[in-house]
Amino acid sequence: xxxxxxxxxxxxxxxxxxxxxxxxxxxxxxxxxxxxxxxxxxxxxxxxxxxxxxxxxxxxxxxxxxxxxxxxxxxxxxxxxxxxxxxxxxxxxxxxxxxxxxxxxxxxxxxxxxxxxxxxxxxxxxxxxxxxxxxxxxxxxxxxxxxxxxxxxxxxxxxxxxxxxxxxxxxxxxxxxxxxxxxxxxxxxxxxxxxxxxxxxxxxxxxxxxxxxxxxxxxxxxxxxxxxxxxxxxxxxxxxxxxxxxxxxxxxxxxxxxxxxxxxxxxxxxxxxxxxxxxxxxxxxxxxxxxxxxxxxxxxxxxxxx
Amino acid sequence: xxxxxxxxxxxxxxxxxxxxxxxxxxxxxxxxxxxxxxxxxxxxxxxxxxxxxxxxxxxxxxxxxxxxxxxxxxxxxxxxxxxxxxxxxxxxxxxxxxxxxxxxxxxxxxxxxxxxxxxxxxxxxxxxxxxxxxxxxxxxxxxxxxxxxxxxxxxxxxxxxxxxxxxxxxxxxxxxxxxxxxxxxxxxxxxxxxxxxxxxxxxxxxxxxxxxxxxxxxxxxxxxxxxxxxxxxxxxxxxxxxxxxxxxxxxxxxxxxxxxxxxxxxxxxxxxxxxxxxxxxxxxxx
Numbered sequence: 392x393x394x395x396x397x398x399x400x401x402x403x404x405x406x407x408x409x410x411x412x413x414x415x416x417x418x419x420x421x422x423x424x425x426x427x428x429x430x431x432x433x434x435x436x437x438x439x440x441x442x443x444x445x446x447x448x449x450x451x452x453x454x455x456x457x458x459x460x461x462x463x464x465x466x467x468x469x470x471x472x473x474x475x476x477x478x479x480x481x482x483x484x485x486x487x488x489x490x491x492x493x494x495x496x497x498x499x500x501x502x503x504x505x506x507x508x509x510x511x512x513x514x515x516x517x518x519x520x521x522x523x524x525x526x527x528x529x530x531x532x533x534x535x536x537x538x539x540x541x542x543x544x545x546x547x548x549x550x551x552x553x554x555x556x557x558x559x560x561x562x563x564x565x566x567x568x569x570x571x572x573x574x575x576x577x578x579x580x581x582x583x584x585x586x587x588x589x590x591x592x593x594x595x596x597x598x599x600x601x602x603x604x605x606x607x608x609x610x611x612x613x614x615x616x617x618x619x620x621x622x623x624x625x626x627x628x629x630x631x632x633x634x635x636x637x638x639x640x641x642x643x644x645x646x647x648x649x650x651x652x653x654x655x656x657x658x659x660x661x662x663x664x665x666x667x668x669x670x671x672x673x674x675x676x677x678x679x680x681x682x683x684x685x686x687x688x689x690x691x692x693x694x695x696x697x
Numbered sequence: 698x699x700x701x702x703x704x705x706x707x708x709x710x711x712x713x714x715x716x717x718x719x720x721x722x723x724x725x726x727x728x729x730x731x732x733x734x735x736x737x738x739x740x741x742x743x744x745x746x747x748x749x750x751x752x753x754x755x756x757x758x759x760x761x762x763x764x765x766x767x768x769x770x771x772x773x774x775x776x777x778x779x780x781x782x783x784x785x786x787x788x789x790x791x792x793x794x795x796x797x798x799x800x801x802x803x804x805x806x807x808x809x810x811x812x813x814x815x816x817x818x819x820x821x822x823x824x825x826x827x828x829x830x831x832x833x834x835x836x837x838x839x840x841x842x843x844x845x846x847x848x849x850x851x852x853x854x855x856x857x858x859x860x861x862x863x864x865x866x867x868x869x870x871x872x873x874x875x876x877x878x879x880x881x882x883x884x885x886x887x888x889x890x891x892x893x894x895x896x897x898x899x900x901x902x903x904x905x906x907x908x909x910x911x912x913x914x915x916x917x918x919x920x921x922x923x924x925x926x927x928x929x930x931x932x933x934x935x936x937x938x939x940x941x942x943x944x945x946x947x948x949x950x951x952x953x954x955x956x957x958x959x960x961x962x963x964x965x966x967x968x969x970x971x972x973x974x975x976x977x978x979x980x981x982x983x
Contacts, residue, residue, distance in 0.1 A: 444790055446797075491969045494976045498734045498789060499932070502924045505736075506968065509921040513961020520958065628917045632797055639794065671805035678798030682791050683784065 395647040418545050424654045425552040426613045429559045431637035431649035433606030439644030441599045442579030444501045447508025448634045451481040451604040453626025455611030460528035460621035470534035481608020489600035515623045527622025642688030704833035712839035714946020715846030719901030721926035722938045723894030729870045729933030730890045736796040739920030740803035741770045745899025746911030747811050759821045766903040767896040774895025808913050815912035931981025
């Protein structure tokens with residue numbers, strides 16, 4: 392096992408150990424970190440491993456969150472229905488968008504994913520009869536599980552989110568180390584060479600896109616339960632941009648890095664909001680700073696020093 | 698669906714397309730020379746509108762607002778290109794990501810300076826009013842936008858196709874290394890094009906503030922329109938930007954009128970169709 396995995400497991404265990412002693416505010420922040428880590432890792436499969444910079448990742452996250460929000464409030468849907476419907480909607484959205492986006496590379500890919508992401512935002516914002524528009528869907532209940540603890544309390548929900556994150560990390564890590572993941576890395580390094588070796592480059596990129604969307608959807612399901620509220624904010628461009636920064640900040644292509652980046656962004660965002668409303672200003676400055684001085688992210692910078 | 702509906706919607710679509718052309722032509726030009734998609738381009742549009750608004754408040758002059766908006770954002774564009782983007786020359790993804798950082802900063806700064814209320818610029822009385830002809834009623838301001846866009850389009854075409862500067866720009870687009878080799882200062886051409894693109898977007902922002910208004914979030918709302926225009930038309934192509942703008946303007950207007958709840962969606966279908974048939978856009982080159 393490499394050091395990043397050991398560190399990641401250490402972080403999960405440490406978080407689980409300190410959680411009971413934490414007051415509610417830090418605990419909710421840790422819960423946010425866990426969920427955002429799933430979203431950041433899902434984007435890493437595309438950006439870090441396959442080399443496809445998606446700027447519309449909030450679309451799958453938000454689609455799943457809306458599915459949960461609508462089903463849980465209007466149909467009183469339970470745990471399994473919400474989970475399956477949310478992930479399924481995200482997967483189908485990604486499968487549809489992927490057909491369009493995968494034809495493009497580089498900058499074109501970035502623009503197309505951004506435009507497609509805005510389509511989902513437009514639907515969330517304007518399809519008022521379904522999504523309640525700008526007001527959002529409030530009062531999304533957390534699911535009832537056959538457990539001795541109710542998930543409506545912060546601590547049990549934190550452990551729930553932590554387990555979900557660990558599972559997602561294990562699944563994505565296995566995927567990244569599998570022959571499929573290695574092929575994705577090969578495509579990132581040289582598409583033409585992989586094609587010459589006989590790999591179906593389009594299919595691999597497309598599957599990476601769909602898998603990435605499915606996991607973003609998983610994060611979206613967790614987010615809807617955590618937040619109890621779904622609104623166009625969850626699908627807006629800034630959410631996609633924040634996710635991309637989590638990956639860039641932590642170190643693309645490392646999984647643990649983007650999770651670390653998610654922690655940094657969540658803590659920074661909440662820390663900043665105590666003192667000022669100028670979050671976007673600071674987010675933009677961090678963006679420019681990372682690109683100028685740490686283009687391979689924090690983990691990348693640490694690795695190159697060894 | 699009366700004849701009046703079709704005439705009015707077609708006219709509205711054309712005038713919206715004309716506005717989009719002002720925005721998208723600059724985006725396309727910048728891409729052509731620098732291979733960078735500027736994600737702060739919607740911000741230039743919004744900031745142009747805000748600068749124009751402030752100038753109108755101070756002076757009451759619409760013409761001055763147009764000039765000031767365009768000049769102010771040309772300066773911003775020059776500073777951004779010189780001080781930041783150039784440091785990442787050759788790293789396209791890094792440059793694009795950096796423009797996102799600027800877009801976020803610009804959005805927040807605009808909120809800080811101009812607040813969260815929506816404003817609109819009232820066109821001068823010369824451009825107010827409506828012309829009635831046959832079944833349609835045509836606001837003079839929208840006619841003015843079409844005239845402006847046609848004039849800008851013609852000027853850009855003359856500049857690119859008929860002048861020495863245009864030849865230098867085209868050379869830099871086709872082959873930057875060869876252009877540099879024959880003595881064209883490509884970095885300076887890039888800078889000029891970047892400033893021109895920013896000025897055009899800001900000019901569009903001032904014009905657009907007359908009927909779209911200017912409000913926080915306008916930047917990220919208008920940016921995908923510009924993207925769809927250049928994706929459909931083909932990046933780096935002026936005719937592509939023209940045709941793309943008109944298509945997107947018409948589609949968006951009819952989409953909004955016929956399926957109001959799915960309005961953003963009506964942009965997406967044609968983009969998908971065109972990409973499926975021609976991935977580089979209608980006028981793009983591979």
